[in-house]
Amino acid sequence: MLKAVNLTKAYGSHTALDHLNLEIQAGEIYCLLGSNGAGKSTTINLFLGFIPATSGQAFIDGVEVSVNNQATRDMVAYIPEIVNLYPTLSGMENLEFFSGLSGFQYTKQELGRFMEVAGLQASAFHKRVSSYSKGMRQKVGIAIALVKKAKVLFLDEPTSGLDPHASNEFSEIITQLSLQGVSTLMATHDLLIAKNLGHRIGIMHEGKLKQELISDEVSHADLTRIYIDLVKEKEVRV
Numbered sequence: 659m660l661k662a663v664n665l666t667k668a669y670g671s672h673t674a675l676d677h678l679n680l681e682i683q684a685g686e687i688y689c690l691l692g693s694n695g696a697g698k699s700t701t702i703n704l705f706l707g708f709i710p711a712t713s714g715q716a717f718i719d720g721v722e723v724s725v726n727n728q729a730t731r732d733m734v735a736y737i738p739e740i741v742n743l744y745p746t747l748s749g750m751e752n753l754e755f756f757s758g759l760s761g762f763q764y765t766k767q768e769l770g771r772f773m774e775v776a777g778l779q780a781s782a783f784h785k786r787v788s789s790y791s792k793g794m795r796q797k798v799g800i801a802i803a804l805v806k807k808a809k810v811l812f813l814d815e816p817t818s819g820l821d822p823h824a825s826n827e828f829s830e831i832i833t834q835l836s837l838q839g840v841s842t843l844m845a846t847h848d849l850l851i852a853k854n855l856g857h858r859i860g861i862m863h864e865g866k867l868k869q870e871l872i873s874d875e876v877s878h879a880d881l882t883r884i885y886i887d888l889v890k891e892k893e894v895r896v
């Protein structure tokens with residue numbers, strides 16, 4: 659569903675992403691770990707077509723992002739740390755607006771059903787987004803992904819700053835979507851979420867994908883050790 663072939667992004671002499679090769683299957687949840695500046699957001703931005711690659715290719719469901727960015731954007735949804743919504747509109751009005759932008763028309767009842775699946779309480783549907791918590795905004799973000807029938811979710815640090823309950827609820831929804839065949843690429847600093855939610859984990863460092871792990875095959879303690887050892891390489895060299 660997602661494929662990167664020698665995907666590279668350079669800013670002048672600085673290589674933010676260095677020959678990334680990655681494949682993510684339908685329904686797979688892949689978590690990218692890495693310290694600040696490792697290249698996680700760059701990877702997501704390249705798949706979204708927000709920035710052009712210096713070399714290499716990114717594909718979504720076989721379509722090359724740089725060749726047909728409209729087609730690839732139609733297949734995906736992006737949920738950043740803070741979901742960007744219109745604060746003076748209600749959650750429902752935002753959902754209605756974004757589903758219209760994606761070319762889908764739904765009844766209010768259908769939109770309400772998407773909100774429920776995304777985990778938003780019905781009592782919040784018609785409240786202004788300016789009064790929403792971060793977790794509630796993310797639920798609207800998920801509802802937007804549902805209305806556009808996204809095949810792929812890109813999540814950039816979605817659980818940072820969420821309380822444990824909200825973070826757990828978020829993980830459950832992503833797991834449900836994965837069971838329906840939705841692929842997820844998630845950048846996170848949270849090793850526990852990566853271990854518990856991800857099927858596979860990629861550890862990045864200084865623009866390179868250094869190691870890939872299968873979550874079920876690694877304990878949280880081992881993951882922590884492997885991660886720290888990789889990140890420490892930098893300190894030893896400096």
Ligand SMILES: Nc1ncnc2c1ncn2[C@@H]1O[C@H](COP(=O)(O)OP(=O)(O)OP(=O)(O)O)[C@@H](O)[C@H]1O
Nearest residue numbers: 669673674692693694695696697698699700701845
């Ligand atoms: N527009 C830009 N111009 C120059 N350098 C950039 C630009 N965007 C990102 N970079 C650099 O690319 C590298 C990778 O950044 P990126 O945002 O992908 O890291 P990250 O792993 O997502 O980090 P974080 O965990 O802090 O979000 C960093 O060194 C960053 O400074």
